[in-house]
Structures are given as C-alpha cells and as structure tokens.
Amino acid sequence: RKSVIRITTGSQALDELLGGGIETSAITEAFGEFRSGKTQLAHTLCVSTQLPANMRGGNGKVAYIDTEGTFRPDRIIPIAERFGMDPAAVLDNIVYARAYTYEHQYNLLLGLAAKMSREQFRLLIVDSVIALFRVDFTGRGELAERQQKLAQMLSRLTKIAEEFNVAVYMTNQVIADPGGGVFISDPKKSARGHVLAHAATIRLMFRKGKGEQRVCKVFDAPNLPEAEAISFYLNFSITPRGIAD
Ligand code: GTP
Ligand code: MG
Secondary structure, three states, rough: OOOOEEOOOOOOHHHHHHHOEEEEOOOEEEEEOOOOOOOHHHHHHHHHHHOHHHOOOOHHHHHHHEEOOOOOOHHHHHHHOOOOOOHHHHHHHHEEEOOOOHHHHHHHHHHHHHHHHOOEEEEEEEEOOOOHHHHOOOOHHHHHHHHHHHHHHHHHHHHHHHOOEEEEEEEOOOOOOOOOOOOOOOOHHHHHHHHHHHHHEEEEEEEOOOOOOOEEEOOOEEEEEEOOOOEOOOOOOOOOOOOOO
C-alpha cells in the first residue's frame, strides 16, 4: 500500500481507537441504526480531510456520493470554522453527487476515478452504499444479481482506495436488535452484511447512547483490538460543530 494517511474524525477517543483516524488506501464501513451518527461523521470528515497533515488531515479533496439526499452543505460551515478553515474554500473542495439508482452510483465512481487521477483526493464518501440496491433489487429471484452487482461496486471502491490513496468511508444502515437496543452480536452473521463485511478493511458499529452521545465499536481492524468500544458526541447542543469528545 502507498504511504497510508490517517484522517482525524474530530473525536480524540475515536481517533485513538482507530490508531489515528480513518485510513487512506482502505475502506471504512460505518454501520448502525438510523440516527446513530453515520452521516454526521461523514460531514466532519468532509472538513478534516482538507486539513494539513500537521493537523491530522489529509490535505486533499473530498468526493461525496449521496444516495439518500442527506448531505447538508450548511452543516459544513460551522465544522470548517471549528477547524479554522474558510468555509467557502472547504465547500469548493467537496465534489458532490446525488445517485438515484445503483447503476448511476456505479457510473459516478467511474467519473470520480478520472477526476482523482488529475487532482489530489483523500476521501470518498458513499452514504449509503447499499440503500439503492435494496430499492432496485426487490424480488427474491434477484438476490444473486444484486450480490453480484454489489460485489462489483465494492471491488471498484477497493480499487479507487488503493490506486489513489483515498480513504473510502461508506455507510450501511442496519436495524438494531429489537430486544433491548443492542446490536446484532455478530455483524458478520447478518445476512445482508456479508458481502459488505468482506470488502471493508475496518468496520465501525455505531449505536445511540444518552442524548447526543454515541458509542462506537471497531470490528475487523487488522492492527487494533477487536470490538473495543468508546463514546463520542455528535456535538449539536452547544455549537453544531461536528463529531467531538
Ligand atoms: P440514517 O442515515 O438514518 O441511518 O442515520 P445516521 O446514522 O446517518 O444518523 P445522522 O448522522 O444523520 O444523525 C445523527 C443525529 O444527528 C440524529 O439524532 C439527528 O437528529 C441529529 N442531527 C442531524 N442534523 C442535525 C442538526 O442540524 N441539528 C441538530 N440539533 N441535530 C441534528
Ligand atoms: Mg445517514
């Protein structure tokens, strides 16, 4: 792998858990129930990726594929201010695209790869990676085709990560265990998760805590302790400045 860069998440505790932040040349999957903070972390990473290396950034641009229409450019402004960056310049360096079908999502990746060969990108967000596959392949008979297309998409993401030394951050909404608000104990066993689980270098499981507190557990990290948990805050209450301790 090319010299890996670690990009800060905005939370020191989360960074420490990840060995410094989210890695380039790798795929990080954030999975968890609705409102657990997957998209909020994406917003914070949009900014922190652009920080210089001495501020634990990636000194590069950001590509954002949004399948759910939940990117909020106005959320970027206070996060940029928190890190002492010019919000307009930060927004300019986010290449945003809304995807409406899984084919559209795949084609956007091809276009972005061409862009990445010309300019320095350090982050590719796909929020959510699987939502359109759930919509576009509904019938039972289509399951095999869906898995095949999903595998194709994931291998393209791996290629982009490695070829351009980019961090891929993809999200995946999974339903919390109805018995008590905890997650499926072994995410590898969740039926629809397995193709994704193989592609991701590292998997972050998010769940809700009290108020804006969120808990994160790490899975599959090659050099990190298995399933260690930490908490962080979405940080909306005082100033809406993104993920923090
Ligand atoms: P899904 O995409 O539904 O699976 O959820 P998610 O994991 O992406 O959650 P997300 O990061 O969107 O939301 C985390 C929390 O932030 C939720 O409780 C939201 O209500 C909250 N939130 C999002 N935007 C704002 C905002 O502008 N202000 C405040 N106060 N809270 C917000
Ligand atoms: Mg979301």
